[in-house]
């Protein structure tokens with residue numbers, strides 16, 4: 001039996017009081033415990049940012065990599081040992097800005113990974129610059145006259161881009177978020193969970209209050225929502241644009257059953273790469289080619 | 290016997306494949322063979338050549354002069370006339386109008402109806418090169434059966450029809466030469482037929498990695514490193530490894546770091562531009578103490594530079610890449626045997642010391658194909674260092690395992706994900722012993738020292754340079770690192786013929802350098818000449834910095850080509866005549882200035 005407390009660490013989290021990241025760690029531990037994933041069988045990877053400090057606060061294996069590079073590190077871990085549960089976390093700047101190239105391509109490959117983005121629509125760690133998801137008009141340190149760039153839409157991008165599980169959660173609703181995480185981790189294939197995560201220090205627009213007024217649960221308000229219908233999912237992903245952020249659906253938008261990249265590799269069908277012997281591979285046949 | 294062929298034609302005409310076939314064919318006859326390709330960065334239209342040097346003596350590098358050129362297009366005649374040996378021969382496609390060329394009276398010209406020969410036996414225009422190959426072998430009286438057997442084996446997968454028509458085309462070329470009495474005059478006969486392998490530097494790197502336990506390779510295509518990726522992807526199922534083409538080089542190195550963290554020996558391969566993109570993550574490997582091997586196959590920089598030509602210009606870049614101080618190793622193989630064994634060794638060092646290890650090659654070594662001895666695989670022994678096997682003792686509640694424990698030799702035990710009670714965080718931040726990011730001044734200094742202290746033991750792993758030629762009392766000593774060993778070895782032979790007591794000191798373990806090794810190799814050296822394929826004598830600078838040794842002369846070449854042995858010997862003799870006095874810098878530039886990239890400029 002793995003209990004939630006088993007994932008606890010001694011170190012105190014270094015986030016601002018009230019930060020949405022606290023709820024995300026809590027929900028993640030809850031989901032891991034529900035799935036009974038032993039501490040040593042999970043690896044939590046991240047990039048760099050406030051959010052990317054998360055691996056330090058969950059007692060599993062962790063890898064806090066470089067800004068924007070969590071996904072390729074996580075992919076390498078998964079390919080080397082596909083028996084592990086691999087979860088990547090990071091900020092919106094990390095994943096949709098500097099790491100966007102990896103996001104686009106790693107989705108296409110459909111590795112069995114879970115990717116959680118702490119989407120606070122701002123650069124937190126570097127003290128408040130605009131991010132790829134900052135709303136039009138928002139004033140930040142680097143957009144004193146308001147953002148003019150069209151915000152990046154992670155959900156529609158993922159639905160179009162080959163992710164096989166696309167969801168959104170809100171850090172103000174921990175129970176719901178935990179359930180989404182549980183489903184995302186259980187899903188075989190690339191799962192994106194974009195989390196509305198209020199940054200209480202640098203984003204005075206997208207606050208808890210802002211979200212509480214606007215979010216609604218897809219599965220409750222739209223029971224007919226079919227997660228297997230890509231067009232419908234896209235429509236939901238555009239709702240924030242259509243309603244100018246007035247109505248923000250959360251929940252599972254899209255789900256698809258597709259072979260993972262690992263499924264296509266016969267060389268790791270029976271044994272993970274790391275379980276195979278290193279020594280003694282005879283290369284003489286190749287020499288004669 | 291020392292005979293040089295050159296097959297030359299337009300890119301896409303099959304010059305490269307034909308060259309490789311020829312190398313194989315003569316290797317099977319018991320000869321030492323080198324196939325040296327040159328080509329511009331163009332898929333079609335550029336001028337491609339393969340020089341095939343065949344000898345019964347030890348040869349190490351391409352020769353400047355060619356005996357027999359097989360010209361598949363007019364550029365081939367234009368470009369190579371000057372480098373023809375006295376009394377050489379050009380066999381060319383009859384369709385080429387030679388009227389506009391200045392021919393040399395001593396060079397014999399023979400036109401062959403290559404198209405007709407191939408079309409008549411039911412072949413296609415594409416097979417002209419096969420007919421030409423047959424013709425070249427006939428001109429030196431090499432038995433046709435050798436080629437026939439080879440074609441059968443090489444095309445086995447393509448089916449009997451394809452085999453038949455290729456053999457017929459080759460035979461047509463062979464017979465045409467015989468019936469028309471075209472003969473070079475010297476014969477090449479198989480001496481002691483045996484199956485020795487032929488291999489490029491890149492293939493040797495790939496195989497050395499695999500034999501050395503590499504399980505994961507990631508790369509983004511970039512000449513001249515791409516053939517490592519092609520080779521490993523082609524054989525990944527056979528070897529039980531994963532080779533992955535990623536979206537860019539940043540992804541490649543971060544994939545490899547992830548895979549290595551999980552416990553798979555990992556490598557990336559690239560050239561300078563790609564390595565530039567990997568620089569940040571090189572530091573990640575260093576900070577997180579994740580083992581990693583980087584195969585850096587150099588071409589000419591800066592920037593895109595000369596994509597398909599050679600240089601040794603990235604040594605200082607490899608040495609200093611990434612911010613901060615951290616230990617690393619740079620190995621630079623000087624031939625295919627060293628490429629195999631040093632790449633395997635690189636994987637051991639990277640795991641034993643939990644550091645990035647760079648294997649530096651260049652286009653010249655990596656894409657030239659050499660006949661060689663079978664690798665003695667038993668010499669590759671896998672050492673994984675302080676890798677934790679099995680579960681660790683239970684941790685106190687909420688505690689983490691001390692992955693970065695401060696140790697005497699700087700190396701801490703490494704537990705892989707999946708190991709019970711080994712939980713820790715690897716991070717790019719400075720950290721404490723459990724991997725928790727820490728800004729304690731004391732811990733920072735301790736971790737810097739811990740990482741740096743690996744160098745002490747590492748230095749003992751560095752092998753001394755190899756010494757060739759005059760070991761006791763040399764009049765002059767050539768120094769090389771990496772691939773310049775090859776032309777320098779041949780230069781040594783040329784100098785010996787002139788009665789020069791010369792030595793060669795060839796470095797493969799270029800960093801860290803052991804000053805004692807350097808000084809010992811240079812005892813009674815006479816005048817010293819560093820032979821480097823770059824414009825600033827980068828390794829000479831390193832010798833000064835790390836071994837306190839000042840080399841007398843810097844012989845440098847950075848025009849795109851490697852040194853030819855003849856050039857090294859010639860310049861050394863000039864220095865000798867001057868009593869080894871004069872300016873430190875000796876530059877070598879190709880005299881025949883052929884711009885392969887853009888043949889139209891020559892009005893062809």
Ligand SMILES: Cc1ncc(C[n+]2csc(CCOP(=O)(O)OP(=O)(O)O)c2C)c(N)n1
Pocket residue numbers: 048049050051052067090091092093094095118120122123124125126131
């Ligand atoms: C290559 C590189 N560029 C810039 C930085 C500085 N940097 C650190 S975190 C960050 C952005 C943080 O924003 P986000 O990714 O959204 O995460 P948050 O802090 O909001 O959780 C930046 C620009 C860096 N660490 N590395």
